[in-house]
């Protein structure tokens with residue numbers, strides 16, 4: 001996952017295969033973001 005430094009939207013890596021650019025605003029500086037794997041602990 002990437003995050004646009006301009007508009008703050010999250011962009012998946014698949015959208016950036018062709019070009020590193022925010023598809024929403026066209027900004028070209030994207031912050032690489034680690035995918036957060038939400039491990040749910042079963043509460044009981």
Ligand SMILES: [Zn+2]
Nearest residue numbers: 004007022025
């Ligand atoms: Zn953007």
